[in-house]
Amino acid sequence: MRYHTTAIRAGARRDDSGYPLTTPKTTHFDTLALHAGAHPDPATGARATPIYQSASFVFSDTDHAAALFNMERAGHVYSRISNPTCAVLEERVSALEGGVGAIAVASGQAALHLAIVTLMGTGSHIVASRALYGGSHNLLDFTLPRFGIDTTFVPAHDIDAWRAAIRPQTRLLFGETLGNPGLDVLDIPRVAQLAHEHGLPLLVDSTLTTPYLIRPFEHGADLVYHSATKFLSGHGVVIGGVLIDGGSFDWSRSGRFPTLTEPYAGFHDMVFAEESTTAAFLLRARREGIRDFGACMAPMTAFQILQGIETLPLRMQRHVENTRRVVEFLCAHPLVESVAYPELASHRDHALAKKLLPRGCGAVFSFSIRGTREQGRRFIETLRVFSHLANVGDAKSLVIHPASTTHFRVAADDLAAAGITEGTIRLSVGLEHADDLIEDLSRALHAAGKASTKR
Amino acid sequence: MNFDVGGEQVYAYTGSRAFDASLPTIVFVHGAAGDHSVWALQSRYFAHHGHNVLALDLPGHGRSGGSARRSVPALADWLVAVLDALGIERVVLAGHSLGSLVVLDVAGRHPQRTSHLALLATSVPMPVSDALLSAAASDEALAYAMITQWSFSDAHQLGGNQQPGMWMIGTGLRLMERCVPGVLHADLSACNEYGNGLHRAASLSLPALLILGERDQMAPLRNARALASALRHVCEVHLPGCGHSLMTEAPDAVLDALRDFLAAGHVAAAPKVAARAR
Numbered sequence: 001m002r003y004h005t006t007a008i009r010a011g012a013r014r015d016d017s018g019y020p021l022t023t024p025k026t027t028h029f030d031t032l033a034l035h036a037g038a039h040p041d042p043a044t045g046a047r048a049t050p051i052y053q054s055a056s057f058v059f060s061d062t063d064h065a066a067a068l069f070n071m072e073r074a075g076h077v078y079s080r081i082s083n084p085t086c087a088v089l090e091e092r093v094s095a096l097e098g099g100v101g102a103i104a105v106a107s108g109q110a111a112l113h114l115a116i117v118t119l120m121g122t123g124s125h126i127v128a129s130r131a132l133y134g135g136s137h138n139l140l141d142f143t144l145p146r147f148g149i150d151t152t153f154v155p156a157h158d159i160d161a162w163r164a165a166i167r168p169q170t171r172l173l174f175g176e177t178l179g180n181p182g183l184d185v186l187d188i189p190r191v192a193q194l195a196h197e198h199g200l201p202l203l204v205d206s207t208l209t210t211p212y213l214i215r216p217f218e219h220g221a222d223l224v225y226h227s228a229t230k231f232l233s234g235h236g237v238v239i240g241g242v243l244i245d246g247g248s249f250d251w252s253r254s255g256r257f258p259t260l261t262e263p264y265a266g267f268h269d270m271v272f273a274e275e276s277t278t279a280a281f282l283l284r285a286r287r288e289g290i291r292d293f294g295a296c297m298a299p300m301t302a303f304q305i306l307q308g309i310e311t312l313p314l315r316m317q318r319h320v321e322n323t324r325r326v327v328e329f330l331c332a333h334p335l336v337e338s339v340a341y342p343e344l345a346s347h348r349d350h351a352l353a354k355k356l357l358p359r360g361c362g363a364v365f366s367f368s369i370r371g372t373r374e375q376g377r378r379f380i381e382t383l384r385v386f387s388h389l390a391n392v393g394d395a396k397s398l399v400i401h402p403a404s405t406t407h408f409r410v411a412a413d414d415l416a417a418a419g420i421t422e423g424t425i426r427l428s429v430g431l432e433h434a435d436d437l438i439e440d441l442s443r444a445l446h447a448a449g450k451a452s453t454k455r
Numbered sequence: 456m457n458f459d460v461g462g463e464q465v466y467a468y469t470g471s472r473a474f475d476a477s478l479p480t481i482v483f484v485h486g487a488a489g490d491h492s493v494w495a496l497q498s499r500y501f502a503h504h505g506h507n508v509l510a511l512d513l514p515g516h517g518r519s520g521g522s523a524r525r526s527v528p529a530l531a532d533w534l535v536a537v538l539d540a541l542g543i544e545r546v547v548l549a550g551h552s553l554g555s556l557v558v559l560d561v562a563g564r565h566p567q568r569t570s571h572l573a574l575l576a577t578s579v580p581m582p583v584s585d586a587l588l589s590a591a592a593s594d595e596a597l598a599y600a601m602i603t604q605w606s607f608s609d610a611h612q613l614g615g616n617q618q619p620g621m622w623m624i625g626t627g628l629r630l631m632e633r634c635v636p637g638v639l640h641a642d643l644s645a646c647n648e649y650g651n652g653l654h655r656a657a658s659l660s661l662p663a664l665l666i667l668g669e670r671d672q673m674a675p676l677r678n679a680r681a682l683a684s685a686l687r688h689v690c691e692v693h694l695p696g697c698g699h700s701l702m703t704e705a706p707d708a709v710l711d712a713l714r715d716f717l718a719a720g721h722v723a724a725a726p727k728v729a730a731r732a733r
Contacts, residue, residue, distance in 0.1 A: 072500035082619035090620035
């Protein structure tokens with residue numbers, strides 16, 4: 001042979017710069033939060049992710065056009081289906097969650113809808129935790145039955161209830177990492193195991209935790225979504241959602257998902273599970289769900305969410321630190337009847353939270369004040385630093401009265417079951433100085449107490 | 456498409472197209488712990504551009520039955536049996552990594568059945584480090600982590616997938632995790648022990664294409680020099696900034712190189728392309 005070089009052994013190598021590699025390094029979460037999916041723009045050198053504010057993208061020739069349409073080449077065609085700025089966000093969140101890919105959509109609700117309609121049609125059934133965001137509850141309980149998809153709600157912590165609710169028509173198990181308003185911790189390992197025993201996937205809403213506090217795929221979840229409006233953004237200036245595929249669920253082996261395992265006439269008879277071993281779900285969701293239902297994300301929105309994610313690790317640490325201070329203060333206050341935060345020994349899911357959420361249980365929680373509805377009103381209206389509005393996960397601290405707003409349509413029995421009373425107040429603790437937050441709460445509690453003595 | 460070869464089920468992705476005996480056939484063979492889906496874009500392209508496509512799942516991988524073979528010649532025997540079972544006489548052979556050794560062995564032993572040979576992310580020989588082999592034997596999760604790191608260039612460790620919304624580190628890892636225990640070790644052993652590659656290459660007179668990643672740490676670029684020199688009619692395409700997972704890292708560049716090679720028997724001048732015949 002002409003060359004006498006000794007072949008270099010695979011895996012006995014150096015990195016691009018010659019730095020020796022002995023054990024595999026994995027890029028850390030904080031670094032991925034800044035870099036995953038993005039490289040300096042090759043055309044301009046722009047370091048920030050450019051906002052590709054373009055509805056469509058030119059083809060180099062007719063063959064290129066046909067190849068893009070038929071999934072023979074990678075690239076962008078039309079911003080409803082995919083967009084380069086949105087694609088960076090999708091990669092970024094996939095990397096942080098440890099999934100195979102993602103789809104950015106118009107809102108968290110659009111993400112939940114996309115997950116469901118990609119997996120099932122009329123005659124199907126979902127088993128969901130009862131401790132859900134009110135908007136998710138509306139979709140499952142009131143709207144989807146009109147389209148032939150029914151849901152059975154079960155107590156998040158009751159694994160026997162989950163099991164008993166599964167029917168032959170069941171196609172999905174669904175819960176939130178931390179369920180509003182009592183902060184029920186979803187036992188993802190157990191519920192996922194139950195789901196998998198029945199050939200079903202587990203979908204988890206991780207909005208309140210973000211991948212900084214828990215990565216549900218590592219505990220067995222199959223699909224995860226976020227309302228990216230909340231902690232992922234942190235700034236409260238956009239509405240958006242992201243749906244991520246863990247890539248582990250074997251749709252073919254399950255045999256319950258013809259949308260993924262049988263030819264789809266709407267896309268050249270493609271069998272998605274054969275086309276992609278690990279991302280069949282995402283293929284169908286993009287090639288059908290986003291294409292036809294159209295709840296896409298705007299590139300400007302994706303850019304703004306990316307701006308937020310850059311500081312996600314720093315913000316989540318501070319959210320949790322502040323929350324712990326506020327919880328401690330409230331627990332010691334005589335006018336406070338109860339505080340529902342899983343880091344408290346009094347919380348039902350305290351042990352589970354220690355196991356699944358060692359970095360903290362987020363910054364959204366509820367507490368109840370003793371006394372009348374009027375005292376609750378006085379409390380909320382006296383707050384100055386906390387903003388009274390319907391959102392969570394902002395950098396600014398927020399407050400709301402669930403019984404009259406977010407959970408207004410929930411029946412009284414279900415409210416009680418969810419741990420909501422007339423005196424329940426929900427806080428979303430922001431990034432202000434904790435002393436200022438505590439002072440604000442202290443003053444409002446004082447006003448609420450005076451409202452009682454005036455009566 | 457599922458069919459039976461020697462009592463074992465075999466799966467081949469065909470791009471949802473029926474076999475047309477009047478068209479040339481391209482066989483795509485994946486690498487260690489992979490399956491047909493690593494060729495998704497390229498195989499679909501050729502299935503819709505004048506070719507029959509068989510993107511195979513090797514035995515014990517993906518949707519194919521049987522158990523993983525432990526040597527390149529055994530895999531080559533299996534591939535020839537697949538062609539016999541389907542009654543296909545002559546094919547274009549394309550292989551990635553381990554798959555490149557398999558198709559090289561088939562071409563060398565059955566030159567009359569091979570019209571073109573495309574070898575991607577290849578190295579002859581293809582030695583595997585003791586650390587990786589031993590991890591594959593005793594701690595597959597560690598081995599998967601090693602391969603995940605060494606299969607993508609440093610830049611691609613941070614993504615930048617041409618396929619919108621896909622995180623290539625995640626897809627690579629999850630695909631390997633689908634393997635039943637023992638498959639990766641069998642595959643890597645086959646790579647490590649194959650000693651006939653240069654001999655097979657030297658015997659060939661067909662047009663051959665090498666597509667190589669400049670940042671490949673699994674089959675480093677330097678390791679392909681002996682192969683390139685042994686092949687009589689060879690085109691080399693070097694992909695800058697790419698590691699070992701070429702079909703994912705540079706899907707269009709790989710497709711273009713394959714397309715031009717099959718159309719003309721060589722690859723037209725392009726950046727970083729060295730075409731050579733002797």
